[in-house]
Amino acid sequence: MSATIFEKSHLGRAGINLPKQQVGDASALNRELLRSEKAKLPELSEFDVVRHFTNLSKKNFSIDSNFYPLGSCTMKYNPKVEERIGALDGFANLHPHHITNDKPEFMQGALESLKILENDLKEITGMDAFTLTPEAGAHGEMTGIMLIGAYHKKRGNKKRYVIVPDSSHGTNPATAAMVDFEVITVKSDKNGAMDVEAFKEVISDEVAAVMMTVPNTVGLFNPGIKEICDIAHKHDALMYYDGANLNAILGLIRPGDIGFDVVHLNLHKTFATPHGGGGPGAGPVGVREHLVEFLPQLRVGYEEVKGYFLKDKSSESIGRISPFFGNYLVMLRALVYMQTLGREGMINVSKKAVLNANYILSKLKEHLDVPYDTYCMHECVLSAESLYKKHHVSTLDIAKYLLDFGLHAPTIYFPLIVHEAIMIEPTETENIDTMDYFCQKVIDAVELAKTNPEAFKEFPKTLPISRADETKAARSLNIRWQQD
């Protein structure tokens, strides 16, 4: 590691000149109300700070510099025009309390952008309305399950359970628990899809919702999806679409048409907003007509004479789930991307994402185990199980080997239903040369495993650190810098 910013501190250095205070000092507060000493923030010049963080940035992989074949994460290129528009004064410096003051005249442009985004997302998903307030995918999931809870409560339904497949993302069951539902996990069939027979055994009138990812997390389209929707609806259980894999189906299928009642989207995946090293994202939630009245505040309306305005709160609304319009500047970037692509561009996204994933699958399937031997959608799942059994080289070992070649590791050990899983999602923005290079490095790793499995302990060798001791990190917890 580099020295922390605290260790670079020198008494008396300053990184900023504050505006000169032009008024006299106000009378001091009672000592009881004041902090006893200044916060021990480091003291550095602006240049010290710039050099420190510039050097830190060089210790990162990023989509601009590296291929990220991360299954389920849709790490695609983030067009630069998004950043330029997100920085425009009229967006970046717009105060959100014009909303509280109910002064739509100061925010017509922002409200317009939100209305266009809502309309586009409705058309893409086949839903009747969207809330744009959730700030991330998991936040959207929570909002969606709350909406379902409110729906059942109004109808007097007694509901206790949320069904998720065993291949689901961890956020699905965690979300159900956040909204106080119990989780029923349904096993997958040999094709990785939720087992319809097993589903029939657990569905009941006490099930509030069924959360599904389509295509599912092994990258396959579930042929039983329509049947599952129909069975669920017979029990007045609502169908929840986890939008993590929307990149596979843009312009191909719409969750609303199949029978889903609620969807959440991850704009930072499908709609190309930067991942920010872990956030911010945006997780808008779309619903069919019977759930519109429960949507959280705030919602945008439009009338020709009045222009854009904020709708009054519906009496059935679940309330607020974020202060205003969530991560507004993230949504703005997504809209920029969507307008650049347009209809044909959007359809092309899914086609090329699926083509790329199948290209990689076809090149690697003779070298690794293939749990599901069929064409995949936007991502493919392979397994290093045989390699591990024969040569004790694991999925993790291969992932760490790839890092030395500037390739971010694929998603590994997920979905949980595949042993030694390697889940690869190239996205549509990668070119054939990058994919060829990646495949060759995976094949090299497999060959090396056969001849010299011991070598893997060393990887990665060329990065700022080698493999870290995670047990020690948790056992002797050090999560903040302190002066010795």
Place this chain on the structure above:
Amino acid sequence: MPYTPHTKDDVQRMYAQIGIEDESELFDAVPQELRVKSFDLDEGLSEFEVFENFKKMASDNDTSKVCFLGGGYYDHIIPSAIDALSGRSEFYTAYTPYQAEASQGTLQALYEYQSLVCELTGLEVTNASMYDGGTAMAEAALMAIRVTKRNKIIIDGGVNPIYIQIVKTYLAYHDIELVVMKTKSDKVNLEELVSLIDDSVAGYIFQNPNFFGSIEDYTKIIESLHVVKALAIMSAYPIALGMLKTPGELDADIYCGDGQSLGNYLGFGGPSFGILATKQKYVRNLPGRIVGLTNDRNDNQAFVLTLQAREQHIRRQKATSNICSNQNLMTLRATIFMSLLGKDGFEKLALQNYNNANYLKSELEKLPNIKIFNQSPIFNEFVVELPIGCDEFLDKMSQKGFFAGLKLDNLYKNFENRVLVSVTEKRSKTQMDSFVASVKDIL
């Protein structure tokens, strides 16, 4: 097609490798009857056209007036180095740092962020961010319920009313009793609070300075909470912590706040980020990511995500929260902001906010038909009581070039003529004097 690099030749090579004639074969698993009937979007535009569209929309927003609007979202300085550094694509286009070897930059910055937050709040531990101040408060309430195994939360009337709405929404699905108090004038209603505190209470949430800008001493309240083993949950505007008694010094158990003021744009409300800090003994009850320092196999120091057994991707329905994506890039901006200001600069910034706001307050107090609602000392905002309605006041002031404040009658009952006025270090004496002159003019 924009952003897909496939040439005709590439596509043919890929088809040949896969063994297909056309990419439609890859979609055979999707039944025809489920395929879209409608996909009615506009045609794509060039970057130039898109930029012109959005430039027009941006100009339909008003950011031109002198801003005295606050209420949790403030018009602070944003040093240029923040945009330059957080605008490095090594930071903003990186993925979540699960692969530690490929993410030491993000991880070290987060470790530094956690350290800075601990210094600022006087608390021992914090996580790598929540979505915003409101959701951080809701998670703090859920945390208090986990820690105490009790199910009653009291929220003080001085807490940001929008945060209260978010907490209500989060708690509505659980068997939790939520008591929302009202203030007595601008202060905590102590008699009511005393009558509410007993051993059924999981936590009491308060805000200092409160939503009206008033500063109070919460020492005794926190002591009485601890007598019944209830948690004290403190919300505060991070800039105010540059001078006011910290949650750590007050012996508060959990701190929550919003990080917009630490180098992030107003951005129509987002993205900002939520701060959640607590005592060491509650670290395993924290939601969200945490970065820790350890060694690699060559005994070099290394940063990793740690205590992941609390999180959804490991624990599923038993996790402390469902949060996955957080607001990482905004914490990077805050880290740079705090590093640039440093020990003296941060205190000076807080003091300038305090001095400017108190100057404006004293000048407005001199006007015969204006009353100040606050009885307690204020930090950088205060409530004025007007002889006219809020809307009339705000409209007239906007004609004179000001966003004059936040009208409180949309947030509180019986607050028809009260406006919250906020002042930051960006407001010059000339702007404040002109504000006073304009108020005088219209009243």
